[in-house]
Amino acid sequence: MTEFDLISRHFQRPATTALLGVGDDCALTKVSPGMELALTTDMLVAGTHFFPDADPHDLGWKTLAVNLSDLAAMGANPRWALLALSLPAADENWLASFAEGFFACAQKFGVDLIGGDTTRGALTLCVTAAGEIPAGAALRRDGAREGDDLWLSGQAGFAALGLQHLQGDIELPEPLCRLCLKRLHAPQPRVALGLALRDHAHAAIDISDGVIADVGHIAERSGLTAEILLHQLPRLPEAVPRAIALAALLTGGDDYELAFTALPDKRLELARIAAELDVPLWRIGRMAATSDAPSVQMLDPEGKIVPCDFLHTPGYDHFRESST
Secondary structure, X not given: OOHHHHHHHHOOOOOOOOOEOEOEOOOEOOOOOOEEEEEEEEEEEEOOOEOOOOOHHHHHHHHHHHHHHHHHHXXXXXXXXXXXXXXXXXXXXHHHHHHHHHHHHHHHOOOEEEEEEEEEOOOEEEEEEEEEEEOOOOOOHHHOOOOOEEEEEOOOOHHHHHHHHHXXXXXXXXXXXXXXXXXXXXXXXXXXXXXXXXXXEEEEEEOOOOHHHHHHHHHHHHOOEEEEEHHHOOOOOOOOOHHHHHHHHHHOOOOOOEEEEEOHHHHHHHHHHHHHHOOOEEEEEEEEOXXXXXXXXXXXXXXXXXXXXHHHOOOOOOOOHXXX
């Protein structure tokens, strides 16, 4: 099978929203009037982001889903994607399953695959995704305001628990094990939530490197302190020791939930959105002025700062010595 056979057999499908899709030197798209284009790219590398023997269907889904999560965090509506693959071999069965998972995600969220590239090499998957958002409506990290509530969607930490189970560090009972592995292998980008937050949130970010690390990005970019209230965090699974579950919640990655800030007077509207979308929303803290450098703090029910080793646990960094 040649490179062009591979593309035409598994990835060349009619584009429904692009002017020109796969098959030429460039794809052609047209942004809707009054909209801005949001662009993001993510790379998944075998042995770093996923096990080399990962199920190709799940991998196809996740390859696109992690990019759509970035668009969701900006409040963008996903439209198009480009896919670049480095493959050790043109395995027909693997490619068919991968493409099935990729297009299942694309179909669910209304995304057209409009181009990309393939080459022989170590297994590496790279997507560039594009979405539209009304001009000036993007949920940027630097938009948080003093006095905002700090919110978190879904159940952060489950993906990290699933990874620890696969690595043999913990043993999860059923059905928790199945749920955690599903969150790890087939994350659900919060696209509908991101769209619903356009008129209500000031800042947002998706949780890919851990709650503390990613909330810290909002604090840093907004020049504020993020105060996380330990007693308002999502409920922890009872089948896992509390220390392990709390560490997974606060420092685990791969959740692709959304953390966002909004004024306190938005609480009722956010409760309505949570019920309408059937997505739990947890008010986990607030954004406060800082007299020093922007930071993340843990507070007890009385508002006192709680010493926490997790605050000194950095998010994942590919080039930090300890991460290699």
